[in-house]
Amino acid sequence: MNKLLVITVLVALLALSAESFRVTRQTEEEQGTLSKITDTVKSYYDEAINTASGYLDSIRGLKLEEKAKNLYTDTTTVVSTYAGIVQDQLYHIFYQQQ
Structure with missing residues (x-):
């Protein structure tokens, strides 16, 4: 009986301590308008930068x-x-040899 009591207490302690190790579910936060x-x-900015970089690379390739x-x-x-x-022509026009 003592063994059964000890096992019951140990199982109860493990169950209580195991509950504290639960991983909380991460809920998705709602995004605001901003x-x-x-x-x-x-x-859009990242897409524009990637497009411009692609154009520059293609121009460098040419x-x-x-x-x-x-x-x-x-x-x-x-x-x-x-x-x-x-x-030379203008010089000879303006400074003709005399």
């Missing part, structure tokens, strides 16, 4: 920056050549 608006704005530098270099070379020719 938090919904904030979440929506954040999602190597447009390198092509623009080459075009600038070629254009300045040609313009400086023709500017020198025009300068």
Whole structure:
């Protein structure tokens, strides 16, 4: 009988202590209007940043920056050549040899 009493007390103590170890259910909190608006704005902002990053990556893939530098270099070379020719012609027009 003593053994039965001891076992009953131990089981009762374990049952009571086990109840304190229960994990409380986490309920989903209702979002207010401001938090919904904030979440929506954040999602649009993230989507815009991702889209812009994608466009930049595709532009870099086309190597447009390198092509623009080459075009600038070629254009300045040609313009400086023709500017020198025009300068020589103007010099000879205004300072003719006498």
